[in-house]
Amino acid sequence: MAESSPFARAAQWASHQAGRSWAFITAVVVVVVWAVTGPIFGFSDTWQLVINTGTTIITFLMVFLIQHAQNRDTQAIHVKLDELIRATKGAHNRLIALEDQSEEELAAARLELRRVADAGNAAAEQAKRLVEAKR
Structure with missing residues (x-):
């Protein structure tokens, strides 16, 4: 495996780690402890600020972690799909790395595939009607 940053x-x-059950349990325990200490601190502004600041910081950092994980997963999925396209006889190789194309090229590819699907659906309907007519 290659060395990563x-x-x-x-x-x-x-x-x-954030997706594991112990992380959720820890978060619940923190909130419960915070709530229980409310009367001790007289539900003060500082008491409220502690949970607000903590959750804001964690949320801010998690956005970047989640985005990084999503980018990595998306890249892996694209590589796998590109390999399936490449290895499938009759597949349009021009669809490989389509995610790197412009919006116009994506729209054109989507329209072309929609036409192929519609033609296939029409042919299937016609075949179904022929089978039913022969009965």
């Missing part, structure tokens, strides 16, 4: 390794580890 320290950020990539840390982001992958953190996003993996």
Whole structure:
């Protein structure tokens, strides 16, 4: 396996850990402890600020971790789909790396595939009617 950057390794580890059950349980425990300490601190502004600041910071950092994980997963899926297209006889190889094309090229490819699908559906309907007519 290739060496990845320290950020990539840390982001992958953190996003993996954040998706585990113990992370959710820890978050619940933190909220419960915070709520229980409310009367001790008189439900003060500082008491409220602690949870607000903590959750804001965690949310801010998680956005970047989630985006990194999503980008990596999306790239892997595209590579796998490109390989399936390449290896499938009769597939349009021009669809490989289509995600790198312009919006106009994406729209044109989508329209072309829609036409092929519509033609296939029409042929299937016609075949179905012929089979039913022979009965």
